[in-house]
Amino acid sequence: MTLALAAQIAAGAGTAAQTPGAAPASGAQAQETGRTGPATANASGDIVVTARRRNESVQRVPIAMSVVGGTALAETGTYNVNKLTQIQPTLQFYSTNPRNSAANIRGLGAPFGLTNDGIEQGVGIYVDQVYYSRIASATFDFTDTERIEVLRGPQGTLYGKNTTAGAINIITRPPSFTPEARVELSGGNYDFFQGKASASGPLIDDKLAIRLSTSITTRRGTVYNVRQDEWENSQDNQSFRGQLLWKATDNLDLTLSGDFNQQNPRCCVQYYARVGATQRPLNRQYAALAAAQNYAVPSTDAFDRITDVDTALRAKQKLGGVSLLANWDIGPATITSVSAWRFWDWKPSNDRDFIGLPITTVSANPSQQWQVSQELRVASNGTHALDYVFGVFFFHQRVDTQGLQVQGSAASAFLLNPTSAGGRDPATLNGLTARNTIGFDNTSAAAFGKVTWHITPKLSLAPGLRVNYDEKKGDYLSVVTTGTGSTTLTSDQRGVLAPQSYDPQFHNWNVSGDLTLAYAISPTINSYATYARSYKSGGINLSGLPLDANNNPILSSATVRPEKVNHYELGLKTQIPPLHATINVAAFWTDIDDYQATVTNGQLGVLRGYLANAGKVRTRGVEVDAAVRPTNRLNLYFNGAFTDAKYIHFRDAPCPPELSGGTTATAAIPASPAGTGTVSPANCDISGQWLPGVSRWAASYGAEYDLPATGVGLPGEFYLGYDGSYRSKFSSNPSRSLYTDVNGYALGNIRVGYREGGRWNLFGWVRNVWNQNYYELLATQSGSTGLVVGQPGDPRTFGFTVSHSF
Template identity: 30%
Template structure:
């Protein structure tokens, strides 16, 4: 933490010096006309990012288009202290060193919001990256205004809205891995100053970059489609309403599992089924079963703003539903040992009503929030899906003795029928969860003087969850008990919980363009039920709590061309929800206490028109204060190990992003050369709780380049993008190989991919 304090002190000193150079206090400063003020809705109202007393990183829609940021995984690379894994079926979001485990019964640690609507599952991040105005990353607990499941932060997305000027645009992208994408947007004023429609659609496909050696074909291919329609209706000069409908789908061919350490039984068994089996990362998969994922969503949102003189009344109603089907080779390698099927259906409804005052000495916002969701999951974990002899022993004999399939199959198939009841088995699971949440919230800003303001907030929430969980063996369950320790049971239960989340902040305008703030905030993550519980006594877990302290400095200098924002933070977690693989089963419990502390700095500089430079860095010292019953590394003789003092999984202690864009006029200003580059860097991290050095990623950096020709009037663009220019192999996820101790598997980030896109705006 000493490094963080030192860097923050240097940053503050630099900020104060630049602020003094920008002019004396009280003097009205001239702003460069090409600098646009960054407006965010991080406090449920539109205001300058420089006036918000919390750490916020913002990516504009224009920057994302120009630098080929096409997913939330790309967003995380552009924002230090942020980690987003978008692998289908394995979506994880983390901030400041805290990530949520992958478990359908656990809530997320980072809330996800689109146009003011909360989405209860991280799977919704897989929706098309379509027609976005900006993405805001709110760091730290956001429990007062945003509610539950924001202990680490929130992602606040704003999509483009209709207006009363006709417009249309078309973008086509092509490149490596047979990448193809078409984006279309049409904005139509239907009734002058009263009714407007905006429709945006996308369709994309990309071949997989992992080749399956055993089955042929590729894995990690992605096909995605989405369409969003927004209807704006200004009923009169005081009432405006916006109706949004979105439908989308995505499909892929698996996670791209690769065994990179094979030894003992894992090596013996899996090598019998694939003579080309290898244990290294080289974009070659060896799974014997199909891996596929399909995700479909449909969303409808209704937003109304009513101007009541000095106040604004806002009403949001939303309904969303999704269906995700996942088929996974559960042993992740060559032998036909285990397959897993999951059909996950989810529905949610949300209502929010809030009243915000206008500018004044005392400004306030009060609101009420309601949320209802229904989850249904059907699962099928199948052992020896092809039979014990025909599927497992027969191929092994063929390999060892050189026997042909014509000899072994007739001999073994009749015996298979007799053994199936003892060996070939499945765990059939049905999981249903109903959630009802209500909350009252408020925030008040009291301007004590022209420079000093006090912000106070409070949110009171109540939640009820009802669960029905039934899992049964298809046959005897002998192999399932031995491999995973699961038992047959039925759980029909409910739980109630409540929470009060306060916030207190003090902000002080050091100069006309400088703000110092200090804040205290609390957040919470709801409890629930673990669908992977081995028995009913392990199914329920409680709330997780966070207390956060933050000290920040924001400054604007050089006639608005330079913006430097910095924040020191300390967050303490109690009753942390942990998912651990203990022996042969998944255990979820409130087993740990942890602290994350560090520093965040964002710098944006526009020295002259057409040039933009940006740099950001983060420090996240994220460790367990107490975690005595943690998982042990493979091969340990202990069932649990004391992980107190160890780092949290998926947490890089240091991270940074540096880059810029440059536009140079050509041909008497009839065109312009566009150049862009960015570098993201992350220090080493561990992927698993057991802090096994095998399941880790060393420090790495990725370089992206962007070059092209654009129209100065923004009517057309032609850009070429090179991502991961150095073609580095970076691990995205690793873990112990299922069932076989001592072996490990994982998957990689994409290799170098070069694409080109052409855009025309009417």
């Protein structure tokens, strides 16, 4: 492991403010930070972060956080949020395509499963202080990144948007008045190519500087489609970023930034993983339905990486924006203004029956989003008896979506009783089409602040407060027509695609806050205790509503209540300078009332999910982050997390797949797991079960050893590094199912190379070196057929990277 990653990740759990003039970071950290760029380290060699909206040593910030520098990102192949999870064990990221993505910290953030336009993200994504409202707009490749700060726990009293689970704070390299340039080129198997370049320098001496950055990533897919003769799950990303820094006066600077990103991969495919019995009669389960169509998947082993989906796959998106950042130093404080406009244009194509039969031939939700935001803050400079951050924030977002779903000629046989008249007639559902027009307006405003009172040189008390207003307005119209164009539907047809029209609205005021007590036990041992009360805004359902017994939408489910969060945390951070070691520990307990869960209706149709409030959820755990440099040549690190995340009260949850699909629950006898057409419960009590997507145990670990290259006449050093990660079993379904548990897995990456003085870095790499077969997630096919589909992780990849700084 490079020292760049070892020390920065080991910044780990948050620390209490130290005594002014206390010992700096260990020698390992001081040496490390120099490698990640001058903006990362202060004169003492400490890692400098902006988590509390001012420059501070990470050793003195009472927040659970990790920091990863730009060099570490490059050497570990961490070029997007998804890959960041391999070196951040408390961060989870799940995606079936960019729109249907979720980032969680400690198991909290966004409902696991289908993303709904009407919900908030509990994990805030910030790039150069600009809030990105959609997780899809954060699926870009990291370009010219100085560092990434991952903050764990509620951050609403410090950040513009209320972030109840944490924040991912991405800081790019700023324009420089010293001319510089960087080039990085990578190539590997699966036709992988990645090129990154940036250049910066003055336009007007000491007054105006510019930085231009660009990135391109391409890779052939890893899954072969025998029907369409193409490789799926490819990569095709391009990005460009430009920045102008104007030093208007000695104490006022303005940075104008603009970026544009385009992605157009053949993505994303989920396909046959296994089959499990449901409560459908046997002739309505997958094996019998496929046999009746004389159909067989090309392979029943998902790790053969072969599929035959018959709908073209596309995950095309364009995103970008413009922002203006102003910093005015007025002496005792700095006033900061962040003004931004961003857009996102999404043009997908999916195969939502996951197999080569024409069941659902079109499933796409093209969407266009724009947002504007304005944040104004004042933060004290330096260390005073009272330090503070106060701010106001305004945000407005508009989303327009045009959904289209079309059923094919095999839909009747698969989704209806094959012995009924409707099931025997392909024309019943063939051509059945839903055209959905969806609009969403989201307005948020807040005033927030945090004061740190240094009671003594060692003891500080930091209360924070936030007043927040949220207003959401939506409109949903689904027009359903038969294959002949008629809007008159039979009950069979309405059970699959039902016309709906509703206009949900939500508005709410709330007050939240936190209190942190920090104590410096010694110059190298810090502790803190935090209590936070926070809210995640209520939401509205914009993916269609569940249906009642008459196949009419249940309008009472159009909105969901806000989440109410009570968070407790203890942290201890220690440094052992003689050993160049850092060991950090954080323990947390978070209770959430009215947890916003993604659930599925118990009916036959292809409505995939909607939002509902679970009664209560709890997540608790312990995190350990450690780095040690036992010799000048060897660096070791370990980050581990135990997370116990479960439903405490959720008594009316949808039942798991093995209990679904039976007859209407009119009898008291519950369904048996055997799957013989018995009665299915109307709902299930899943209190005590795991939250989906959360591993109880997760870790990242590694080592790097280097040798001077002077023996062969070179000025730099040779190095060998290993990075590993582990995640234990997790549930991949909102209600835990035997069929959709994802088994634990361990991944390992190796690199060997040569670097010289921060200028040259040449290394070969192998990722997933053991060629571990693992699933990123599992899901079920609509209609309670018992088909379980999966999204395998990347196989072993290898390649070479060369970078040069001028």
